[in-house]
Amino acid sequence: MLKYTLRRLLYMVVTLWIIVTVTFFLMKLLPGDPFGEAVLKLPPESLAIIKAQYGLDKPVWQQYLTYLGHVVQGDLGVSYSFPTRSVVSVIKDAFPASFELGLISLIFAIIVGLFLGIIAALRHNKAGDYTASIIALIGISIPSFVIGPLLSYFIGVKLRWLPPGLWLGPEHRVLPALALSLGTIAILARMMRASMLEVMGLDFIKTAKSKGLSRSTIVGKHMIRNAILPVVTILGPIAVNVLTGTLVVEKIFSVPGLGSQFVSSIYSNDYTMITGLTLFYAAVLIIVMFLTDIVYGFVDPRIRLGKGK
Amino acid sequence: MKLKKILTTAFAVTLIGASLAACGSKNSGNDASSSPSSSASSSASASASGDSSNSKTELVMNYRADPPALDVSKAESAASFTFLGAVSEGLYRLDKDMKPQPALAADMPQISADGLTYTIKLRDGITWSDGSPVTANDFVYSFQRTLDPKTAATYAFVVAWIKGGNDIQSAKDDAAVEAAKKNLGAKAIDDKTLEITLDHPIPFFTSMLAFLNFYPQKKDFVEPLGDKNGADADKVIGCGPFLLTKWDHDQTLVLEKNPKYWDAANVKLTKVTLNIVKDTATGLNLYETGATDYADIKGDQMKAYEGKEDLKIKSELVTGYLNFQATKVPAFANAKVRQAFSMAIDRQGLADTVLMNGSVPATGFVPNGNSDGNGNEFRKIAGNDAIAFDPAKAKQLLQEGLAEAGVSKLPAISILSDDTETAKKMDEYLVSQWQTNLGVTVTAEPMPHKNRLDKELKKDYTIVSTLWGADYNDPMTWLDMFLKGSPLNTQDWTNAQYDDLIKKAQVEQDLAKRSDELVQAEKILLSEQAVTPLYFRSSPFVINPKLKDLILPPYGPDFELKWAHFE
Numbered sequence: 001m002l003k004y005t006l007r008r009l010l011y012m013v014v015t016l017w018i019i020v021t022v023t024f025f026l027m028k029l030l031p032g033d034p035f036g037e038a039v040l041k042l043p044p045e046s047l048a049i050i051k052a053q054y055g056l057d058k059p060v061w062q063q064y065l066t067y068l069g070h071v072v073q074g075d076l077g078v079s080y081s082f083p084t085r086s087v088v089s090v091i092k093d094a095f096p097a098s099f100e101l102g103l104i105s106l107i108f109a110i111i112v113g114l115f116l117g118i119i120a121a122l123r124h125n126k127a128g129d130y131t132a133s134i135i136a137l138i139g140i141s142i143p144s145f146v147i148g149p150l151l152s153y154f155i156g157v158k159l160r161w162l163p164p165g166l167w168l169g170p171e172h173r174v175l176p177a178l179a180l181s182l183g184t185i186a187i188l189a190r191m192m193r194a195s196m197l198e199v200m201g202l203d204f205i206k207t208a209k210s211k212g213l214s215r216s217t218i219v220g221k222h223m224i225r226n227a228i229l230p231v232v233t234i235l236g237p238i239a240v241n242v243l244t245g246t247l248v249v250e251k252i253f254s255v256p257g258l259g260s261q262f263v264s265s266i267y268s269n270d271y272t273m274i275t276g277l278t279l280f281y282a283a284v285l286i287i288v289m290f291l292t293d294i295v296y297g298f299v300d301p302r303i304r305l306g307k308g309k
Numbered sequence: 310m311k312l313k314k315i316l317t318t319a320f321a322v323t324l325i326g327a328s329l330a331a332c333g334s335k336n337s338g339n340d341a342s343s344s345p346s347s348s349a350s351s352s353a354s355a356s357a358s359g360d361s362s363n364s365k366t367e368l369v370m371n372y373r374a375d376p377p378a379l380d381v382s383k384a385e386s387a388a389s390f391t392f393l394g395a396v397s398e399g400l401y402r403l404d405k406d407m408k409p410q411p412a413l414a415a416d417m418p419q420i421s422a423d424g425l426t427y428t429i430k431l432r433d434g435i436t437w438s439d440g441s442p443v444t445a446n447d448f449v450y451s452f453q454r455t456l457d458p459k460t461a462a463t464y465a466f467v468v469a470w471i472k473g474g475n476d477i478q479s480a481k482d483d484a485a486v487e488a489a490k491k492n493l494g495a496k497a498i499d500d501k502t503l504e505i506t507l508d509h510p511i512p513f514f515t516s517m518l519a520f521l522n523f524y525p526q527k528k529d530f531v532e533p534l535g536d537k538n539g540a541d542a543d544k545v546i547g548c549g550p551f552l553l554t555k556w557d558h559d560q561t562l563v564l565e566k567n568p569k570y571w572d573a574a575n576v577k578l579t580k581v582t583l584n585i586v587k588d589t590a591t592g593l594n595l596y597e598t599g600a601t602d603y604a605d606i607k608g609d610q611m612k613a614y615e616g617k618e619d620l621k622i623k624s625e626l627v628t629g630y631l632n633f634q635a636t637k638v639p640a641f642a643n644a645k646v647r648q649a650f651s652m653a654i655d656r657q658g659l660a661d662t663v664l665m666n667g668s669v670p671a672t673g674f675v676p677n678g679n680s681d682g683n684g685n686e687f688r689k690i691a692g693n694d695a696i697a698f699d700p701a702k703a704k705q706l707l708q709e710g711l712a713e714a715g716v717s718k719l720p721a722i723s724i725l726s727d728d729t730e731t732a733k734k735m736d737e738y739l740v741s742q743w744q745t746n747l748g749v750t751v752t753a754e755p756m757p758h759k760n761r762l763d764k765e766l767k768k769d770y771t772i773v774s775t776l777w778g779a780d781y782n783d784p785m786t787w788l789d790m791f792l793k794g795s796p797l798n799t800q801d802w803t804n805a806q807y808d809d810l811i812k813k814a815q816v817e818q819d820l821a822k823r824s825d826e827l828v829q830a831e832k833i834l835l836s837e838q839a840v841t842p843l844y845f846r847s848s849p850f851v852i853n854p855k856l857k858d859l860i861l862p863p864y865g866p867d868f869e870l871k872w873a874h875f876e
Contacts, residue, residue: 030760032760032762033759033762034759036759037463038385038463040796040797041385041463043466045458045478045480046458046459046460046462046465047461049458050461082375083378084377084378084536084538084539085540093557094558153590156594163595163600164597165588165594165595166600253591254586254591256558256585261559267758
């Protein structure tokens with residue numbers, strides 16, 4: 001296990017290095033200047049000073065090595081658009097909101113998605129199944145940028161049940177979390193349903209039934225436990241998707257998260273911000289994938305990581 | 310068993326309750342009575358009952374962007390100007406008619422006969438928000454800091470109008486910068502008297518002294534902060550009507566009344582909460598529920614408010630226009646070809662069907678509301694110089710122009726623009742106008758703003774759809790762009806007579822004559838269609854009808870909060 005973990009950590013570092021490198025050089029290919037209109041108004045002396053401050057006066061390979069050196073020390077540079085703010089401080093300020101929103105949505109999606117999937121399987125080809133499937137279908141086919149404004153308008157403005165936007169009290173969390181989780185609910189419900197149906201047809205379930213075990217025991221101990229395994233494997237990528245995919249929802253509900261920062265940094269050619277945020281998102285993705293693998297080992301005792309390799 | 314169940318339930322409820330409370334306390338940071346939604350609902354109840362004696366003093370607004378550093382020297386965006394205008398102040402403050410009124414200055418400036426030297430007495434008892442006095446030296450320091458090349462202040466060029474300003478900006482090393490600073494034409498005669506000497510007479514300079522980059526700065530506060538000056542609420546100091554008491558980046562900024570402000574008696578609002586809302590639909594939803602007193606809206610959202618007193622339209626000093634690159638497309642060097650392209654556009658249709666936000670067809674290049682530098686409105690003096698929509702004549706002019714230019718067929722032409730929703734719709738409209746009315750095929754080339762700007766400045770376009778907003782309220786901010794060699798003259802148009810008029814106006818002391826020279830210059834620009842103005846921009850917004858005297862200046866800050874109050 002330790003050997004496996006160390007090897008995975010090494011892979012993680014190498015992957016991050018490749019991502020930083022590729023992003024850094026791709027970003028240099030972006031057309032345009034990060035200083036925008038300022039270029040018109042600043043005298044050459046000041047422009048040269050700013051470029052020197054950001055190291056843009058040096059050859060690209062030198063900029064790259066300097067940047068890499070700073071990254072290793074945990075310094076992702078200073079934003080071009082907000083010169084008083086470091087990329088790390090922007091992440092520190094904005095990620096908690098994205099994370100909180102993602103986490104609430106994920107928890108909500110797991111509970112509702114699995115519940116719908118189980119109900120659909122247990123009520124196979126009955127009303128319950130159809131209802132759950134319809135909900136799943138809606139969740140998959142309507143993207144969050146459609147469902148978000150609809151929720152904001154109907155529940156926020158027309159019904160006045162919840163605030164239509166902003167990120168102040170707990171009541172402000174509900175609508176964005178709901179908008180963000182619908183797609184995930186659908187995916188999880190469909191997977192859980194398929195997985196349950198597969199397990200239901202297996203011999204050991206028949207054996208359990210013939211042994212006279214109660215329905216709740218069969219469902220709880222045998223069906224769900226076995227059916228949930230394939231679902232757990234996709235939880236990692238889904239979690240990343242939810243945590244990082246808050247971009248549109250954040251804008252719709254005015255959530256002060258990282259997603260909108262990422263988009264605006266690309267539009268404003270904010271080089272340090274783009275590279276820093278890409279690196280951060282990549283790190284989150286890799287770490288979550290790693291944790292999923294670990295969790296997988298605990299859920300399925302047959303898998304013992306690193307054995308025999 | 311039953312007891313166990315009860316205990317489990319109680320535990321679960323407590324846990325949920327505690328976690329919700331934790332979520333709430335993290336963001337509230339103030340008492341319930343001051344939260345935006347509660348203050349908004351109190352406004353709703355006040356307005357419903359019509360009780361004016363109990364008018365509220367807390368304002369909640371949507372704002373579209375988190376401001377970059379609130380640093381007087383570095384301020385360059387409307388967001389920075391807006392907040393700095395609330396937390397600080399200059400020698401003058403523009404009133405609702407955009408006329409400068411004495412602010413930190415005790416009176417209007419004494420101007421020397423040659424129009425170069427301004428002597429200004431400061432008001433008694435003016436202090437920074439920490440209680441220390443504001444002195445004439447704070448202005449001198451501010452100007453010097455802005456001009457220092459190391460500060461890299463985008464708007465230093467306006468401060469460089471002060472004599473010796475350019476020398477500081479172009480100084481090659483630290484020693485040269487310090488030497489040049491000593492020669493700057495801004496001196497503190499004593500703590501209460503400031504003397505500014507200009508490089509050349511500027512008829513609108515008193516108004517400029519109300520502009521944000523001319524505000525004072527407190528050296529003892531700014532220097533220790535270095536690059537972090539203005540980065541957070543505790544790193545901002547001012548001497549204006551409000552204090553910045555909270556700044557959660559990309560979420561909320563809170564302004565509270567500054568009790569030490571010299572004119573505190575006339576500041577009626579005790580608190581202003583500005584929530585960062587980037588999506589106009591959400592902003593409008595918040596307005597609808599009473600959670601905000603102000604929301605910017607888009608053209609297609611205006612219809613629902615037509616005829617209601619909530620809807621207002623702000624005219625801006627912004628012109629949308631086209632440039633035709635003459636080096637890349639030699640046919641565009643011919644004035645008739647440019648005129649043909651301009652004449653083929655129905656601008657009223659553009660305003661009515663594409664923009665739909667209160668913008669009006671351009672009747673010149675300098676927009677409505679812009680001063681002429683002589684106390685009048687430029688457009689009223691210059692008149693309507695729009696090229697009238699005339700498809701038949703446009704076609705004829707195109708043929709003549711192409712023949713004159715010796716071109717049988719136009720090369721591939723595209724219209725470079727931003728990739729915003731409106732810009733893309735406008736591309737479609739223009740492409741279709743040229744196709745229908747001229748029989749010319751143009752393709753659309755929308756791209757992100759910075760990329761568009763980069764290509765425009767590198768002259769890497771055939772036609773560009775662009776915008777210009779006034780840096781200051783004078784025709785010169787519009788017209789000196791097209792001098793030969795100006796970086797903004799990206800279409801490569803030159804006219805000796807035009808250059809001559811602008812250069813004369815730059816030093817002209819007779820303001821009436823200057824105004825006339827600028828009018829003549831614009832006429833040349835338009836008759837040749839050196840630029841093709843399309844529209845003067847407006848932006849619609851909704852506002853709580855009980856909120857009065859919230860000034861929305863046509864340039865610079867987005868709004869002026871000092872006099873705002875609820876009825």
